[in-house]
Amino acid sequence: xxxxxxxxxxxxAAGVSVAVVSRVLNPGSGPVAAATRTRVNEVMQSLGYxxxxxxxxxxxxxxxxLGLLLADVSNPFFARLADRVVQEAHARGIQVLLMxxxxxxxxxxxxxxxxxxxxxxxxxxxxxxxxxxxxKKLQAxxxxxxxxxxxIPTLPEVDVVSIDNFESGRSATxxxxxxxxxxxxxxxxxxxxxxxxxxxxxYREALEAAGxxxxxxxxxxxxxxxxxxxxxxxxxxxxxDPPTALVVANTAQVTEVLKRLSHAGIxxxxxxxxxVFEDSPWTxxxxxxxxxxxxxxxxxxxxxxxxxxxxxxxxxxxxxxVIRVSAELVERSSVARLxxxx
Amino acid sequence: xxxxxxxxxxxxAAGVSVAVVSRVLNPGSGPVAAATRTRVNEVMQSLGYxxxxxxxxxxxxxxxxLGLLLADVSNPFFARLADRVVQEAHARGIQVLLMxxxxxxxxxxxxxxxxxxxxxxxxxxxxxxxxxxxxKKLQAxxxxxxxxxxxIPTLPEVDVVSIDNFESGRSATxxxxxxxxxxxxxxxxxxxxxxxxxxxxxYREALEAAGxxxxxxxxxxxxxxxxxxxxxxxxxxxxxDPPTALVVANTAQVTEVLKRLSHAGIxxxxxxxxxVFEDSPWTxxxxxxxxxxxxxxxxxxxxxxxxxxxxxxxxxxxxxxVIRVSAELVERSSVARLxxxx
DNA sequence: CATAAAAGTGTAACCGGTTCCACTTCGTTT
DNA sequence: AAACGAAGTGGAACCGGTTACACTTTTATG
Numbered sequence: 001x002x003x004x005x006x007x008x009x010x011x012x013a014a015g016v017s018v019a020v021v022s023r024v025l026n027p028g029s030g031p032v033a034a035a036t037r038t039r040v041n042e043v044m045q046s047l048g049y050x051x052x053x054x055x056x057x058x059x060x061x062x063x064x065x066l067g068l069l070l071a072d073v074s075n076p077f078f079a080r081l082a083d084r085v086v087q088e089a090h091a092r093g094i095q096v097l098l099m100x101x102x103x104x105x106x107x108x109x110x111x112x113x114x115x116x117x118x119x120x121x122x123x124x125x126x127x128x129x130x131x132x133x134x135x136k137k138l139q140a141x142x143x144x145x146x147x148x149x150x151x152i153p154t155l156p157e158v159d160v161v162s163i164d165n166f167e168s169g170r171s172a173t174x175x176x177x178x179x180x181x182x183x184x185x186x187x188x189x190x191x192x193x194x195x196x197x198x199x200x201x202x203y204r205e206a207l208e209a210a211g212x213x214x215x216x217x218x219x220x221x222x223x224x225x226x227x228x229x230x231x232x233x234x235x236x237x238x239x240x241d242p243p244t245a246l247v248v249a250n251t252a253q254v255t256e257v258l259k260r261l262s263h264a265g266i267x268x269x270x271x272x273x274x275x276v277f278e279d280s281p282w283t284x285x286x287x288x289x290x291x292x293x294x295x296x297x298x299x300x301x302x303x304x305x306x307x308x309x310x311x312x313x314x315x316x317x318x319x320x321x322v323i324r325v326s327a328e329l330v331e332r333s334s335v336a337r338l339x340x341x342x
Numbered sequence: 343x344x345x346x347x348x349x350x351x352x353x354x355a356a357g358v359s360v361a362v363v364s365r366v367l368n369p370g371s372g373p374v375a376a377a378t379r380t381r382v383n384e385v386m387q388s389l390g391y392x393x394x395x396x397x398x399x400x401x402x403x404x405x406x407x408l409g410l411l412l413a414d415v416s417n418p419f420f421a422r423l424a425d426r427v428v429q430e431a432h433a434r435g436i437q438v439l440l441m442x443x444x445x446x447x448x449x450x451x452x453x454x455x456x457x458x459x460x461x462x463x464x465x466x467x468x469x470x471x472x473x474x475x476x477x478k479k480l481q482a483x484x485x486x487x488x489x490x491x492x493x494i495p496t497l498p499e500v501d502v503v504s505i506d507n508f509e510s511g512r513s514a515t516x517x518x519x520x521x522x523x524x525x526x527x528x529x530x531x532x533x534x535x536x537x538x539x540x541x542x543x544x545y546r547e548a549l550e551a552a553g554x555x556x557x558x559x560x561x562x563x564x565x566x567x568x569x570x571x572x573x574x575x576x577x578x579x580x581x582x583d584p585p586t587a588l589v590v591a592n593t594a595q596v597t598e599v600l601k602r603l604s605h606a607g608i609x610x611x612x613x614x615x616x617x618v619f620e621d622s623p624w625t626x627x628x629x630x631x632x633x634x635x636x637x638x639x640x641x642x643x644x645x646x647x648x649x650x651x652x653x654x655x656x657x658x659x660x661x662x663x664v665i666r667v668s669a670e671l672v673e674r675s676s677v678a679r680l681x682x683x684x
Numbered sequence: 685c686a687t688a689a690a691a692g693t694g695t696a697a698c699c700g701g702t703t704c705c706a707c708t709t710c711g712t713t714t
Numbered sequence: 715a716a717a718c719g720a721a722g723t724g725g726a727a728c729c730g731g732t733t734a735c736a737c738t739t740t741t742a743t744g
């Protein structure tokens with residue numbers, strides 16, 4: 001364990017002042033004779049010198065770190081989002097501090113406190129919905145906050161990047177209706193989440209457009225974590241007049257729901273047509289291949305990072321940017337065409 | 343955008359010196375009168391003061407940040423690993439800087455450079471296999487380096503946490519042999535990776551124990567990224583005397599291989615028995631449910647974090663810890679019992 | 685009640701960088 | 715040849731915390 005050389009060690013070894021070394025370190029910050037520059041560089045090389053980020057950050061709040069606060073990285077959707085965000089950030093020389101909330105607003109508050117102390121320049125988050133004061137404070141402090149995938153309606157001044165949830169719910173439902181389904185169930189995220197609410201709103205719109213009756217019993221909200229999705233599926237199956245088609249709009253619960261259907265011996269699409277919000281390669285390998293709603297994760301990531309780093313340009317407050325990208329409905333074989341008993 | 347209060351602002355507002363405020367901030371660092379403490383706390387509250395991590399880190403190399411350098415977070419195995427590592431770290435008050443290499447050693451070198459500059463206390467990584475000098479340097483600098491999942495044999499002084507790859511390869515192969523399979527193929531990671539090599543060694547051992555002939559044509563290495571796994575599968579299928587069973591030991595390529603089998607119209611387990619190294623919930627939903635090798639990701643994460651934070655205890659150099667946890671073979675229905683044509 | 689020990693507080697240096705500004709040393713311009 | 719400007723360099727203050735040490739005030743002890 002060797003002691004780390006500092007800028008003064010380098011300066012001394014090269015026979016110059018620390019100011020010169022610093023200028024070599026930050027090209028453009030001042031003139032340095034070519035000969036001096038190479039000499040200093042050689043010394044740094046031979047000493048194995050690496051400038052310390054912490055010291056550098058002390059001077060100015062540095063746009064060099066970004067907080068990524070997700071619900072849960074074991075969910076493949078968030079995992080791929082994290083992957084893309086990290087790549088986008090690295091491409092800009094930015095580092096990513098990864099945190100998870102487990103959908104727990106208390107944990108979220110703790111994480112946000114650390115992010116404040118670290119003075120990160122931006123935060124990309126899937127908010128739980130609470131801790132509104134903290135989010136406001138973060139913004140007041142000059143942190144660029146971007147909500148991705150979800151948002152908090154009572155915080156309209158925060159940037160949002162998400163898919164068009166309303167349209168996704170609508171189009172998935174419309175497809176089922178067009179295939180002759182009259183009783184269509186939907187399992188979505190908690191009613192407190194914008195994601196869940198918007199998708200259900202789209203669902204309602206599609207039913208209305210198709211002239212179908214809305215039955216509140218067919219609309220289920222399931223928490224993001226745990227086995228809630230499975231229970232919701234069971235409840236739908238046990239209905240007196242069960243649905244013939246199902247939109248699984250809670251990404252986190254897709255496998256739970258499918259597991260329950262499978263255990264109940266419900267054949268897809270024979271006994272139940274299914275459309276899931278999920279883009280795992282596995283959906284294509286299922287028997288039958290599942291019809292899915294594919295979220296353009298790359299776009300979500302790119303826009304999020306972009307907004308989270310827009311701080312320097314000093315946007316006027318109150319001008320929140322809302323970016324909605326459209327999801328893609330990929331038709332495969334899990335939706336049956338129903339013979340209309342006329 | 344308000345200017346952030348500093349410790350001196352707090353001191354002034356509370357009518358005390360900065361030393362006192364600092365002692366309030368770090369309980370145990372010195373005596374503070376109870377009355378003073380509450381007053382200072384109130385002032386901090388009302389001013390919205392948050393101590394700045396960067397300044398604090400300047401004094402000592404702080405065990406408050408950990409680097410997690412993975413190949414790729416879109417791979418569910420790594421994603422779940424990241425999830426667990428983050429949780430374990432948070433439980434200890436440690437933050438995680440997430441980085442990806444895309445299996446590219448040049449990118450890896452860049453990431454490592456930033457980790458050095460940040461003076462992280464520990465690094466958990468899936469190394470590409472190159473950049474050996476940098477890894478050594480990191481260790482010499484006092485950073486706790488832990489390789490997870492894979493290792494670099496020529497760097498024996500680095501801690502390693504992984505599953506027992508040899509035994510996993512052996513038991514999966516043995517299961518197939520016990521079911522009467524005589525021609526068993528294996529698709530594993532690149533021969534340069536310890537993971538791939540060890541699993542194949544276990545495979546050979548099992549064949550030998552079962553008295554089966556080893557055919558080099560049945561052993562395929564596939565790169566972690568891209569469609570290499572699919573190509574390897576096709577190659578096996580096109581063999582003059584193709585295998586009746588397949589061990590897919592390259593986690594990253596599992597879906598690629600299955601996709602190829604499916605497109606080729608190969609029924610599982612009718613025309614091909616399969617065991618995959620993968621523990622996604624989807625494996626259970628497949629038709630038929632897949633027999634899998636399950637890696638205890640929680641354990642991998644816990645041990646990794648533990649080792650990566652062991653620095654203070656100052657281990658003697660040369661005493662690398664190697665932790666091997668055992669993977670679980672979960673039998674489901676993708677392995678057929680073969681009638682032995684005697 | 686004198687005095688030693690303990691409690692509480694403040695001053696100033698330090699961590700490792702960046703940067704303002706003053707100072708030399710040249711090469712150019714009238 | 716004098717005057718000027720640009721290039722190159724160094725000294726020292728600063729960023730926002732922590733902490734060693736000196737100092738004052740209490741409290742405890744004989």
